Amino acid sequence: MVLPWVTGAAAGLLSLHLIQRLLFPYFWEDLKYLLRVVKYGLTVEVYRLRGKVSTVLDRFVKLAERQPNKPFILYEGDVYTYRDVDRRSNRVAQVFLKQGVLKKGDTVALLMSNEPDFIHLWFGLAKLGCVVAFLNFNIRARSLLHSIQSCEPKLLIVGADMLGTLEEILPSLQEDIQVWVMTKDPTLPGVITILDKLEAASEDPVPVKLRSVNSLKSSVLYIFTSGTTGLPKAAVISHMQVLKGAAGLWAFGATPADVVYITLPLYHSAASLLGIGGCIELGATCVLRKKFSASQFWSDCKKYNVTTIQYIGELCRYLCKQPVKEGEKDHKVRLAVGNGVRSDVWREFLDRFGDIKMCEFYGATEGNICFMNHTGKIGSVGRSNFFYKLFFPFDLIKYDFQKEEPIRNEHGWCESVKKGDAGLLISKVNSKNPFFGYAGNKKHTEKKLLSDVFKKGDLYFNTGDLMVQDQENFLYFWDRTGDTFRWKGENVATTEVSDIIGMLDFIQEANVYGVPVPGHEGKVGMASVILKPNKSLDFQRIYEQVVTYLPSYACPLFLRFQETMELTGTFKQQKFQLVREGFDPSVISDPLYYLDHSKKTYVLLTKEYHGQILSGQVKL
Template structure:
């Protein structure tokens, strides 16, 4: 018998095949060595380009497709799929569509709202926040999301700055409404999410929703003519004290909604949203992201560290949203058995510290943390699609073609970009901190702030590298390393971050000097070990022949400021240091911090457990540093 190989001889490969194989392997190793992120970058870039082309295709076809249009389409396509799950109750795509129709019908009947009118929304996290938002959007209104932590004067400022025709208030925020009602502009119609009311000249919404029709409103009311037209106002602290209403266009909503998809989320995912809906992270990335995917989201009234993972297990959550503080709170919870027993695979957010990032992964399992960077009103965004610990994103030649930006040298004393003898700004070297600026052009516009031309102009830098160029000043200092990863470094100006919120020092100062015994207040942020951001501290000068009334000071800050903006530390000084341009000097104060061993001035600490300012002794200082005292 003849052998099999004799009957069917194996083909001999051409002589060039081994050489080609070696060449391919060599290229592979060279790519891994010199361009380790090539394929990850390419995949991400293709996603960005694909999404942009899709939007451009709609435009060329004469169609303007918004996130709301996508939601209505999904309500037809998958009416019974859960869209929202809130406190165990499921709201399908059809349910949310129909209830938002009812709300649109109520305002169509009872208010002479025109397309483009503004309606302010003061509500906490609940399904009706989304129903009211969508219902008003179906009428072509611009919806202003009000921060429910903001009180009194600041809240009145927010309402007046966006000039709403209507203010809609949640049932659990009637106390906040009562505080501002006497000083609210008379031409603002107020509606509350209840069936009855004892407040004068206030309309009830809940009873009218029940009686309203579920029919859609005329399509021409909500159809957008231009993706650059305003659809939302989202308030941001900025650096000037009182909040500013950032103008959000349909295009920005679309870009925000694409975030979860760009990070790899799918229609099968269940997203857990515990951040406040008035934040762009929760509303645009979270709710908008669910619509872009056709997915389901679990909405939480308020973040709870103790219930977080049990909620994730209960609802089979696969994607979570975070801010840095949220991750730290979870890591600070007592260790429990089975903490890795969940289905969460993606965590999307910003501001997590390197040590917390590592601890989170060690403790809670193989969750891909997707850090991103983007200001609410900004025209630039970075996404860390590689999972590199500590980085907010990557850049490369192609990315800069689509989203041109630079990091420039900054003078911290003068509080302005450094310009050379020719008057041009200078770029920093890799590894150096620089001010992030992004080019303003037709593809990446800056829409500014509602009713505030001066603040809009202040965010723009002209003649940066050449005559006539225009850049958006993010107010953020970033570092780009030699591998083109970007890292957030700090905020410039009079703003610092605490508990995931921007705190404007001038707003806090204004509240403190309202006290009749305080002459001047210098507010700044100080670092506290094992805490993200900076805790608020105020150095105050007392008026002659007065003393610091700690009880009155405590009442003042908790009444007029959000909890995250209340200064945790007070320092009483004899005189205030000023810069050469008569600005308050902060640098030495920031460096000295709140250590009673090195500071001879009287120091005080806001003890939340006692609901009072107490003397900051060495013992109290030690308890804060060791983490025994809760901040």
């Protein structure tokens, strides 16, 4: 009697397994990932209910006690252990405590490139309970001044290699902002040096009460983003967001034994929160590089026994464009965590560099939604299911590409798109998934919110991104909306570029937009301009204007001269048709020009040169 029962049970289990594999092929992977997310969330919640708000900085201090001699940062041949970083950051805190220039809650702006002292200053200031604003070291002049003023810092701290940038803006800085520089000797008037004071400072910890917080929703960082319009905006980053970011590597399967290679700029949330924060969550080691080098990438990975790398789509493409070398799969990298890689580059990357688990994710710096591709599905930024939407409600809604706004039906409600169609990604704002907005700019905060979407009183965060969800619930990034595009891994605000070009006395109007280029991630900058009456073009002045006042990734590579500027029904500049037409001189009758750095001007774009761009012969 037992044998038939066992046989029947086995047959039933086999049938269930086959049905699961057929109808729900990702069930176990989804369940495993969901359990990890729930476990992390419950841990944070238990701490909160006990009245112990534990931050990423608190975890770092504990790790410095628990594993003091473990390397935390490897940089240009130097090793900084957890204890080293803890003590150096204590010195930072002691310097400013002794000077009496900062109090808990003050904001300090940081203008530094990738180096260990960026982290020492960040942690030291955080130990005083200060909010640290990470400034983009690529921006200059007007944009940089705007960024500094928008976060209202008490202090501005500048790295030794950023003194040239500081010198440009120093006369225009507000007098009530103290300027400190990472040097021993003052080289500019009115600045205060730090390195000499660090040498004399104590390594003793400052009082814990200075960094203690009552709520994970309190602000700890400002990270700048172009968002979808205008000049850079200071996204308010809470302790909760830092904790979520720090859990990313762990959620993808990284362990304390991993060595994480960080070449992305620390002023970005990917490097600072996911990278540095992720290493702290794991208790792992990171290899920090001043800037990305395609030629040195894999040799660094071998040299430091790197097991996890961070990427953006452009980084992967640059690596694939490098000359093929023998032994390219001879490394220990097992995880690659990042976003924005195209499917063709993804496949080429794996074919060329070996069996690496690509952990693609999606998340805006200031956003309240994140997707993680835990299955490795090529091209996808993540998956959704019933349980995920339960914890993180989101939707893809119909969008009017001409009017550049969500479509509302006759009743005034938005409508979801069908699976397979592109829709605007929106995420519900509630107590569990709040949106903290931008520092000092209520108007921009309100513009990122959509109200009365599906019913009266509901509130959603507008990501500004168009996504597609397929029949298996995989999500794919489709495009960006609004006055922005992405190039070289950076967001470019078209209105900022237009304003810079519009400052020239012979330009009447400039319409800036991004156009796709085959074989490249994102979109390259292009500007359609109209001359003022009785004025002539000065290409050299346009060149000097954009390279002086814009970061390199924001300089328009193509110019198009028109006699009139088309407007939408709401009198906005028409970009849709311009983007579709691109920069092809065989279909555009208007004069086209391209930025030539070798000649330091814009020169005529010929059909031959256009063909060389499309074939990849020209490096953009």
